[in-house]
Amino acid sequence: MKIDKNSITFHWLILIFLAFIWGSSFILMKKGIESFSFFQVGAMRIFISFLALLPVAVIRIKKLKKENIKTYIIVGLIGNFLPAILFTKAETEISSTLAGMLNSLTPLFTLLLGVFFYNTPSTKTKFAGVLIGLIGAVLLIGGKSLNFSGGENIFGLFIIIATLFYGINSQEIKNHLKNIDSISIAAFSFMFIGPFAGVSLLFTDFGKAINSPDFTDSLISIIILALVNSTIATVIFNYLISKTSAIFSSSVTYIIPFFSTIWGLFFGERIFIYQIFAMILIFAGIYLINKPKLLVKNEQSINVL
Numbered sequence: 177m178k179i180d181k182n183s184i185t186f187h188w189l190i191l192i193f194l195a196f197i198w199g200s201s202f203i204l205m206k207k208g209i210e211s212f213s214f215f216q217v218g219a220m221r222i223f224i225s226f227l228a229l230l231p232v233a234v235i236r237i238k239k240l241k242k243e244n245i246k247t248y249i250i251v252g253l254i255g256n257f258l259p260a261i262l263f264t265k266a267e268t269e270i271s272s273t274l275a276g277m278l279n280s281l282t283p284l285f286t287l288l289l290g291v292f293f294y295n296t297p298s299t300k301t302k303f304a305g306v307l308i309g310l311i312g313a314v315l316l317i318g319g320k321s322l323n324f325s326g327g328e329n330i331f332g333l334f335i336i337i338a339t340l341f342y343g344i345n346s347q348e349i350k351n352h353l354k355n356i357d358s359i360s361i362a363a364f365s366f367m368f369i370g371p372f373a374g375v376s377l378l379f380t381d382f383g384k385a386i387n388s389p390d391f392t393d394s395l396i397s398i399i400i401l402a403l404v405n406s407t408i409a410t411v412i413f414n415y416l417i418s419k420t421s422a423i424f425s426s427s428v429t430y431i432i433p434f435f436s437t438i439w440g441l442f443f444g445e446r447i448f449i450y451q452i453f454a455m456i457l458i459f460a461g462i463y464l465i466n467k468p469k470l471l472v473k474n475e476q477s478i479n480v481l
Contacts, residue, residue, distance in 0.1 A: 187420050190412060194428045197409045199435020202272035202279075203443055204401040205264050211385040211394035214268050217401075218260035219373040219380075224402035225256075225410075226370020233363040239356075240364055247352040251361065252369030255345025256406065259338040266334040271445045276436025278335040280458050282429040284309045285343030286422050294347045301464050309461025315454035342426065349414060350422040358414030362407065430459065 208217035240248075267275055284306050290296030353361050385391055417425040433455060437447060 187416065187424070190416055191425075191428050192431060194409060194412050194416065195431035196435050197405055197412075198428065199276060199432045200439055201401060201405045202263075202267065202275045202436045203439040204397045204405065205267050205275075206272045206443075207390075207397035208394050208401065209264055209268055210390045211388035212382075212398070213380065213385075214264035215261060216377065216380050216382070216385065217264045217398055218257070218262075219377050220398050221260050221402045221406055222257050222366065222373040223370055223377065224399060225406040226366040226373065228403055228407045229363040229366050230370070232359060233367040236360050236363060239360055244353060244356070244364075245368070247348050248361075248364045249368045250348050251345055251353070252365035252367075254341045255348070256365065256410070257369045257373060259341050260406075262334040262338040262341075266331045266338075269331040270335075271440060272443075273433075273437050273440030273445050273447055274332065274451065275335055276440070277433045277451060277455055277458075278332055279339060279436075280429045280433055280455070281309065281336065281339040282342045282346075283426040284461065285340045286346045286426040287343075289340075289343045289347050290422065294351050296347075305461040305464030307461070308464065309458045312454040312457030312461065315450060315457065339429075342429075346417060346422040346426050349417050354418060356418075358411050358418060361414045362410045366407075 205217060208220075212220070263275060287296075287302055287306060349361060385394070388394065413425060413428070416428075441447065
């Protein structure tokens with residue numbers, strides 16, 4: 177049976193598979209910080225991915241164009257390195273389940289960035305979706321009491337920043353690297369940021385991690401995180417962006433909470449009613465953002481630039 181790689185069904189299958197991979201990222205990060213520091217987990221993730229993709233970058237070096245170097249650096253730094261650090265920092269205080277839920281804000285930022293900075297037209301319905309989704313996010317990071325004065329709520333803001341960076345990453349790839357194949361994008365972006373991640377690890381102390389009883393499990397988790405959840409998943413995500421849109425591709429984060437919640441429950445994490453309600457609000461916002469054009473064809477188009 178021949179598979180139509182341009183069909184919407186095929187794209188949705190890729191999206192779900194990608195969500196399954198990335199849905200396990202949060203529990204893997206949680207396992208990694210049991211022995212290593214949050215910075216070590218993030219930097220090791222990037223450095224191992226860099227080593228895995230280095231042969232590809234070397235082989236394809238002739239495809240590297242000078243005018244794309246700036247974008248590759250942005251994708252490597254903003255789309256990979258900084259989010260890897262921010263997520264692991266957040267998970268020192270919050271559950272992997274909550275981290276997965278907050279990650280679903282990525283498409284909201286992708287839309288806003290597209291309208292305000294990348295000349296992407298939008299509609300009132302989409303902006304209503306953004307507002308509803310943000311209300312859900314406020315409830316998630318605020319908790320039952322909506323208290324933002326400290327505790328784990330503040331650490332949720334690290335993930336908010338990371339999702340903003342993911343939005344920039346999606347728009348940069350779609351607008352500036354749309355004619356580059358997904359493997360080359362991943363290889364070159366890690367090529368520019370990987371050495372920095374490796375050098376930065378030399379200034380950290382691995383003594384505590386090595387002496388930890390969970391050292392082996394933590395190390396294996398980081399290796400899986402790097403090779404599968406960063407290297408392979410990044411290639412798949414870049415491919416999806418090239419074949420669809422930045423908004424559709426970033427919609428993977430809507431499905432991720434389902435898988436991250438399952439992983440979290442499996443490892444003994446709790447989920448609260450207010451979190452479920454907040455996710456319903458986020459999903460409602462997501463629906464409005466991705467509402468079929470035929471249903472909103474009479475709405476006014478909004479284009480800031």
